[in-house]
Amino acid sequence: MIAIDFKNITCSYENKTALDSISLSIPAGQVIGLVGRNGAGKTTLIRSAMGMLRPQSGTISILGLDPVKDSVLVKQRVGYVSEEQILPPFLKVLDVMNLHKSLYPMTWDDHLARKLSSQFNLPTDQKIKTLSKGQARQVALVCAVSHRPELLILDEPAGGLDPSARREFLETSIAFLNESGSTILFSSHHMTDVERMSNRIILLHKGKKLLDRDMDDLKEENTLVIIPEIEGIDRSSIKDLPQCLSVRKRGDLYHSVFHLPVEETRQCVEDKFSLRGLQAKSMGLEELFIEVTGGQS
């Protein structure tokens, strides 16, 4: 089954295009990390998927349903947490959970809610306002997953949390994944979290999909190579090489990313420019992100 299906989605605010004919198809069971610079269109994509925005053109299907027309049905089957989400400060944790339980009478799983709460030591008899930011976000997550959604959508769920709170949040998400195996789409600026959680990466840049790849392929088949700026070598001669994804000038060196394994990249560039001993290496996601979306200098 296809959990999320976008066909040619274009969405603009006033004169600014936030999403520029985006198509993507996410089969059930995948965990997708949605990454991109601020303003790349991540939140617009997520809000469109949740039916909170209606794109100017294109069609969206969530679990086979229209998120705007069938919004109630979709919300029954989707869990959602965002950075801005606010829980009622004067309610106790348990009351907030009971409130959610009443919204999902058919599907709420008390056992799961209790299990996750105790696993992560959430003080269920305390008021929300006494909790730390990290704990409050975890309560939101427990509420979002305890009706056992088929699809979980997280918009910068760990935004503003300290590293330990972020890790605890991640562990709760993984505990849920272990319980249910459902589809997850989450956006984040924390590349190590994305690397731990997801098996597919979608990188948005200026409203377009710049990369959409299996996480392991991304690491095994992308290489950064450093090329000196000497006679006969310039941006366009590098950019014209097969499988070149990006070229970035740093001082008198070019940083270039190729969609090839390390040794092949080194070979290809050395042969082309008759050079020897070039530095070439595989990259973590953070480095790749910076290389392909970062500015020039």
Added chain:
Amino acid sequence: MMILVDPNNGIPVYRQLMDQIKFFVSSGVLKPGDPLPSTRSLSSQLGVNPMTISKAYSFLEREQVLERRPGRPLVVKNVDPKELETRKMEQLNESLKHPVRVVKQLNIDIKQAAQAFEDLLKPSGEPHDRN
């Protein structure tokens, strides 16, 4: 089992898991018949997606390092001594690739490089030639 992963590393997490488990098997830390942690428990212990663990486990099964029997935990597969030697040499060759590249880039004489390697292999603290 002391497995550590570094998600920020350019090596995919499932590869890191495979390499470490293979190393434990070759070095005898894990013995034939020893059970592996369940996908779930290793996933929560390491804080990585359970699918990554399953991927590593199924590749290791395919490579005959692990063995799955119905209704039992995944265990280390029995291996004949000759095959074990082959695996050890493969692992050694793989990890020597980097030093070999350094030797070539620094343009060091092969004999000197081999001597350096041999010297490093001598147990430390052992007196060298008495004369």
